[in-house]
Amino acid sequence: MPDIDTLYNYVTTGQLTHENLMPVTHNVLASYFAFMFAIWIGYIVHLNMDKAAYVGVLGTSAYISHLLLDDIVHESGNYCLFPLYNHPISMFTNLGTMHASGDFLIVF
Numbered sequence: 001m002p003d004i005d006t007l008y009n010y011v012t013t014g015q016l017t018h019e020n021l022m023p024v025t026h027n028v029l030a031s032y033f034a035f036m037f038a039i040w041i042g043y044i045v046h047l048n049m050d051k052a053a054y055v056g057v058l059g060t061s062a063y064i065s066h067l068l069l070d071d072i073v074h075e076s077g078n079y080c081l082f083p084l085y086n087h088p089i090s091m092f093t094n095l096g097t098m099h100a101s102g103d104f105l106i107v108f
């Protein structure tokens, strides 16, 4: 689901990349919407709020693991805090294997 921007770019530009909408679809706020969407789907399927919550946690875990994998693939990282901070952040800066594009994490 976070890579819906790739499908949009393929239809509009013919390229299978994240480029244009990545800040909108790859952030923590979008994972909240994924959580709510997964709960809604879980409730429709099970008609039980407890089971819907499990589906929500599963959907959010999948979404956040996708962000971590994209962070490994993209050298500059993801726009994890997009509405608040409009620059890519790499969560693997401390490992020394990835290039940090900003100084946001270095400050803390």
Ligand SMILES: [Zn+2]
Pocket (backbone or CB within 6 Å): 002, 003, 018, 026, 066, 070
């Ligand atoms: Zn992605």
